[in-house]
Amino acid sequence: MDDPKIILTRDWLYRAILDLKSAKVLAEGQPPLYATALFHCQQAAEKSIKAFLNYSDIIFEKTHNLVRLIDQAAGENSEFKSFNKKMEQLTPYVQILRYPFGMPPPTAEEFQEAYTAAEDVYLFVLNLLPNKSHPE
Numbered sequence: 001m002d003d004p005k006i007i008l009t010r011d012w013l014y015r016a017i018l019d020l021k022s023a024k025v026l027a028e029g030q031p032p033l034y035a036t037a038l039f040h041c042q043q044a045a046e047k048s049i050k051a052f053l054n055y056s057d058i059i060f061e062k063t064h065n066l067v068r069l070i071d072q073a074a075g076e077n078s079e080f081k082s083f084n085k086k087m088e089q090l091t092p093y094v095q096i097l098r099y100p101f102g103m104p105p106p107t108a109e110e111f112q113e114a115y116t117a118a119e120d121v122y123l124f125v126l127n128l129l130p131n132k133s134h135p136e
Contacts, residue, residue, distance in 0.1 A: 012051030
């Protein structure tokens with residue numbers, strides 16, 4: 001039986017990949033639902049980083065702030081710092097497109113940028129962690 005840390009890390013990563021897949025389906029629908037897709041991109045990035053923090057035994061607060069999470073992860077692996085700008089752009093998608101803030105609807109370009117950022121951090125984390133922690 002796997003160690004509980006591996007099980008929880010795998011669950012974080014599984015949920016992250018589900019968010020990435022959901023984002024793609026929503027963005028490719030007719031009509032495309034970019035606002036909801038962007039929310040899932042933010043969530044995929046958040047869950048990916050939390051998977052790394054969990055595996056590294058780093059206690060993290062309950063937050064959706066990706067920059068804070070990246071800063072914590074960078075304490076263990078400084079390469080996470082390269083994601084700061086992208087995570088700064090993704091963080092607001094957890095709320096600004098889900099509630100009425102008078103924002104214009106997101107574009108296909110915004111979605112693609114967010115999706116790439118989320119996928120990049122997911123793949124980065126996946127490559128840092130042992131195969132036994134990867135989702136099946």
